[in-house]
Amino acid sequence: MKLKEKAVFGGLNTARLILLPSGLIAVVIAGAILFAPEALYAGYGIEVGDNTTLANELKAPGGMLLVAGLLMLAGVFRSDLAALSLSTGAIVYLSYGLSRLTSIAIDGLPHSGLVGATGLELVIGAVCLVTLLQVRQDDTVRVRQETTA
Numbered sequence: 001m002k003l004k005e006k007a008v009f010g011g012l013n014t015a016r017l018i019l020l021p022s023g024l025i026a027v028v029i030a031g032a033i034l035f036a037p038e039a040l041y042a043g044y045g046i047e048v049g050d051n052t053t054l055a056n057e058l059k060a061p062g063g064m065l066l067v068a069g070l071l072m073l074a075g076v077f078r079s080d081l082a083a084l085s086l087s088t089g090a091i092v093y094l095s096y097g098l099s100r101l102t103s104i105a106i107d108g109l110p111h112s113g114l115v116g117a118t119g120l121e122l123v124i125g126a127v128c129l130v131t132l133l134q135v136r137q138d139d140t141v142r143v144r145q146e147t148t149a
Contacts, residue, residue, distance in 0.1 A: 011135070015082045018131050019075045022089045022124050026069025033062030044111040068092045086132035093125030 032040040037058050038048045048055055068088050075085025100110075100118040109115060 012079050012082060015086055015131055015135055016076045018127055019072050019082070019085050019089065022093070022128060023069045023072030023076065023085070025124070026065050026072060026089075026092065030062045030066035030069055034059055034066065037062075044113050046111075065092070083132060083135060086128050086135065089128035090125050090132055093121045093128060095125075097121035097125055 029040075037055055041048050041058065048058065071081075071088045072085045072092075075082040097118050100114065100121065104110070104115075104118070
């Protein structure tokens, strides 16, 4: 049995399976931040209203999230980008989740929707990280086998 068949989070197909929803979630959230921030944030009890400065401040990370989501999706279609895409997913989702945990520790509990987002971000980020580590291990084993064969 090959290593990729034994590993729960290993292999390119698993990476694609992880990257597709990770990238889609990021792209959809980014689109809402950029093009419908009032509707998105109202669901969390945040009123954007006519505050142009607040809208601008909220939309700036939306652009970064859009690019990150597209990079995650690129790894679904191009195997040579899978490790970079998984790294991006791990960095983006874990940084959001850990930043929210820091805020909870300092500021207290936010709206329940944001608490749920925290958990989802931490799970997605952790799965991306574990998958990345397994894919890298699989690649290392494959290279060693090729050089000794």
